[in-house]
Amino acid sequence: LSIVVDNDFDGYYPAVETGARVTIRDVAALAGVSVATVSKVINARYGVAAATVARVQAVIDELGYEASLVARSLRNHRTNVIGILVSDIEPFSAELLKGAAKAIKGTGYELVIYSAGGMTGDHVGWERRYLSRLSGTLIDGAILVTPTVVGASFGAPVVAVDPHTGGDGVPTVDSDNLRGAQLATEHLIGLGHRRIGFLAGRPDLESARLRELGYQRALSEAGVDFDPDLVRIGSYAQVASQQAARELLARSDRPTAVFAANDLSAITTIDVALTLGLSVPADLSVIGFDNIPESALITPALTTIDQPLQLMGQRAISMLVELLRGGSLALTHVTLPTRLVVRQSCAPLPRVMIGA
Amino acid sequence: LSIVVDNDFDGYYPAVETGARVTIRDVAALAGVSVATVSKVINARYGVAAATVARVQAVIDELGYEASLVARSLRNHRTNVIGILVSDIEPFSAELLKGAAKAIKGTGYELVIYSAGGMTGDHVGWERRYLSRLSGTLIDGAILVTPTVVGASFGAPVVAVDPHTGGDGVPTVDSDNLRGAQLATEHLIGLGHRRIGFLAGRPDLESARLRELGYQRALSEAGVDFDPDLVRIGSYAQVASQQAARELLARSDRPTAVFAANDLSAITTIDVALTLGLSVPADLSVIGFDNIPESALITPALTTIDQPLQLMGQRAISMLVELLRGGSLALTHVTLPTRLVVRQSCAPLPRVMIGA
DNA sequence: GTGAAAGCGCTAACAG
């Protein structure tokens, strides 16, 4: 069985062919020593003869042996790996991951991302279950992305990003959702819009609550009456948003603008508008929230509120690393600023319609 | 740099966790049964009295117990988790991950992504080492993203995405790099360009080799002489590309267009061009390869070759799942089509310069 | 129906 290997290798990879994993015992047997000795060699412990080290190392190289992370972490309590638990990998979490990966370099930690595969809808508290399965073994600490339940004690250092609740006692990273939502709504108001629909997020998320609050506050500060009929729940998700957007746009007195609580639902809203024969932004202005890369890819490019997602991932990592090093956090709740990103999906309300 | 902070915390965060992991023994003790019985309850084995099941289950719920994935996978050989091994999480791999996450739904498998944290530059064959550490335990099979060494036998089912070599014997997913590179080069030629620079990828990657070949082939088919002086190695990376782009653009007889082997180096090229006072696309046309979301975000938006990254991730998952189910693959090498995406970074060569 | 015991791959005492 031939294996193509890079340059400086001129031998064969033997023994692995059957598919059996090479274990420390295989190495020990072939080197004619005990497993303990092999372990010492692997971990560079003192008290092994140079000749023995060389012989064992030769066998290790020959077999391409690498200690099982799992077995090792069952024994040791420390693994030097940080876990990031996400319910799914979509644009939002993917951006966080990019930032986290950037921040982890040079820390000596490695990254394991565990995705529940989107199968979290039915079970609240998925992050607790997954953390239970991993912590203590495999990971030294974890970052929880949009966890629904943030308990105080998880048995391992934990940092939450954009959690459900305010995050009682758990170090948290989020962005200024309230201000961002105000910015979005003010932008629409500034363009002359008065009938502004709101596609709300998942009611159980703190971020969703704050975005709705920001919407209402901006309305009231501008002296615009809040009309509960203009609010629908999109749950940050595509399917729910589709239905909600349809309800909002099908009515005769439809809003002239919609603030969608995240980019995904904003994009869906634009889709629905087009389906209904409405032109965006001529007939309907749409603004989102998140500024995921995809928001710039659609036509018209989405005007939205930027959340510094990569930075949030970076900050979460540095907080967790600090915790793992036994330090204490100067700040247990970091809120990063949001800002308006103007693109093409919002237009001024035509004068003839103002006050109509 | 204004960071909004909400510091309502006035104590220390405990560095050492008090809440130790709850193990199967804690459950057993509290329920007054043996660990074996608890195990049977967890795994829904027959031979446990209904009353006992209820009592144990109550304790499990109360304690929030969840079996350690690590301990379990050390015992069982099957874990129902698929691993994706990436050297780093950047736009390219992030897109693949999105596709993989999409495809994994409904398969019953969960996803673990292992990132080497970019610390792979020094060690060739990182994927072999990481696979060794994980396979057999923790994961049932793996997807290797741009592995440098693709051995025939890894001890676990493996699918490679965009590997170094053609991938001897290992099921592989990639895209049509040759055709894509031809499309890119032909596009520039069609715009009137003749002096077309090429910022090559990592020389050890098959994809890079094919893209260079496509570039040369398109040139030759159009009757344009190939000038080795117009080729620099960007290694798909930012730092290397910066240097290479500078060399290419600083010369007096600089190319009027550059085909960069991936979007990252194309974006870097545009940066360098701007630094040198060149306007893109007026003074220099730039085309990339990959179509990562970021390519549409820059100004000018990047004209590029689309690689269906998410789809590649999906296909890799479905191939691996098929393998894990004991099936055999209809195709062991899937090549997905590439296509030209025209945006703003390429312009026709001004007539006055043609033939200059 | 239930529990004692062995062992997955590994490391850390402790003997020899």
Add this chain to the structure above:
DNA sequence: CTGTTAGCGCTTTCAC
């Protein structure tokens, strides 16, 4: 210097 032993958390015979 090296090997023997115990045990991390869990599952699985196999007695009772």
